[in-house]
Amino acid sequence: MRAPLADRIRPRTLDDVVGQQHILGPGKVLRRIIESGKIPNMVFYGPSGVGKTTVASIIARNTNMHLCKLNGTTASTADIRDVVAQVNTLHAVNGVLLYLDEIQYFNKKQQQTLLEFIENGSITLIASTTENPYFYVYNAILSRSTVFEFKPVEQEDVARAVDRAFRLLEEEVGAEIRLEDGVASYIAMACGGDVRKAMNAAELCTVAVQSEPEMFVTMELARELTQRSALRYDRGGDEHYDIVSAFQKSMRGSDPDAALHYLARLLEAGDLPSACRRLMVCACEDVGLAWPQIIPIVKAAVDAATMVGLPEARIPLADAVILVALAPKSNSGEAAIDAAMADVQKGRTGSIPRSLQNRHYDGAEVAQKGQFYRYPHDYPDHWLDQQYLPDALLGASYYTFGDNKNEQSFKTYWDSIKKKRQA
Missing domain, CATH: 1.10.3710.10 (DNA polymerase III clamp loader subunits, C-terminal domain)
Known part of the structure; x- marks a missing residue:
């Protein structure tokens, strides 16, 4: 079975990596570490599809260590023991480089199992996570690792990657693939800085037109096939808390435009409860006694929103958000x-x-x-x-x-x- 396009097109050098110039640009700290060849224990933190696995793979190719890969969602304690068993064998005379994807799914005991071998240098750990490592990674491992944050890739960089993807697909199918104006930019925008999803979208578009006499990817087709993933939203993850935090802080800061933007992101993700809860909290906490009448007004808007549901709920909530943002403030x-x-x-x-007190009769011990x-x-x-x-x-x-x-x-x-x- 053929590998996904995201794997087939995966960069093999740091210069080919899309985005992350804040840590991989010329002279930046992670690039200097990689080029030195002396690889410390590291934790890569950031959303999916932004290059964490790609950079780890480039590091593995540039070292003489024996590469082992585990995924926190499927690996067991037995898998960890198998990795540790390779230490000091002929396969790993220069040590073991363990790439552990989704380390947040490893429990504390599993992480502690690795600790002894990380401490003595037999294993070099490169772990990746989409969640804040300071909440999900065992402190003893964090204290022995350097954390690097990977950020969503800028739309312009993703668009260049999409163009490169279509050129590779042309080579593979042996025919020209024509794009309607704006298709590459739309895919880059709709995938919200996730290069992997952008690659998958480009491959889907190609498959959809491959049987046609002339392979022409229209904007309509791109819209149908591109995942609506710009939101990067997980109700239990960091992005959820970032959005709801920005939502309330924008209302508190009296910026209705920003507040409406974050409300739109919450509603587009279908998270009506979080939008309603933060709106009520802000009315009480941030407007409060400066205009206490706003509390029943916002409550009525929230009740209306939950009664009618989405998409109509956006209307009373938008009214309430604008009202809270423009109201006088007092905490x-x-x-x-x-x-x-x-x-x-x-x-x-x-x-x-x-x-x-609620006692109306005193005992004998009370003098007065x-x-x-x-x-x-x-x-x-x-x-x-x-x-x-x-x-x-x-x-x-x-x-x-x-x-x-x-x-x-x-x-x-x-x-x-x-x-x-x-x-």
Whole structure:
């Protein structure tokens, strides 16, 4: 069975690698390490299809070490033992270079099995992962490795790779493949920086027109066959948290255009729950007391969105996102509850004042019996000065009025009431 185009066209030198110039460009650190021939333990971190396996393969070809490959999704402890068994054999007199793809799927015990041989230098590890290694890779391995981040490949670079792919396919089929204007650029854009998916899309387009008298790839065909993968979205992965974080920070930063962009990415991926949840959180956390009426408004929009579902849900959510982004902002409520919770978590509580307790009868041990609670509504302006905090927290202050019009009006009102009562 013939290998996929992405494997057939895989670069064999660093100069042929698409993208990653921040670590592989002339004079950059990873390139210098590779050219030195002294390969340390390394972890390649980044989305799929951006060159991690390609660079590892180039390193393996440029060393005299015995190359072993494992994939974290399928490898077992027995496979690790088989790799370790090759250390100091005639096949691996210069050591073993282990390329471990998807290391995040290795459990802690499996990773620890490799540790002894990584420490004594018998095995050089090049591991790759699509998830943040600082969360998924055993600390002892990370401390003995250098982490390099691979980034999505720029659209222009992917487009050049797509053009090269069609030229190779022409050689293989022995005929010209004509492209409608913009096809290569569209494939590069739609594959979202994933070169492997772009190669697969180019090969699919070629297969689809191969039986035609004239092989002509139209834009319509490219749209039908290209995976909609620009989103790079995994609800359990880093990209999910990056998008929802950017979504809320854009609303907090009062940028409706950016907020709508990230909302579109969430909705295009079908993640309506995350969009609704972050929208509600932002209304409470970032607008808050500057305009508290926004909370039921956003709740109504979220209810409408969940009721009608996608694609119509985009309309009430877009309205709400724009509203939250353009609303005045105040996080005074969040700051206040965080300060109060910090005291509670430190054990600063104390007994509830007797006047606030729910007990209406005192025991024999209480010298002065009675609750002595004064009902604020029985007093002018529905307020009087009495103790509410426990004795241990007297004088504690958690809430600070925000500088927005709404909270300042509250402050003016209560300042006047308290001043009048003290007069």
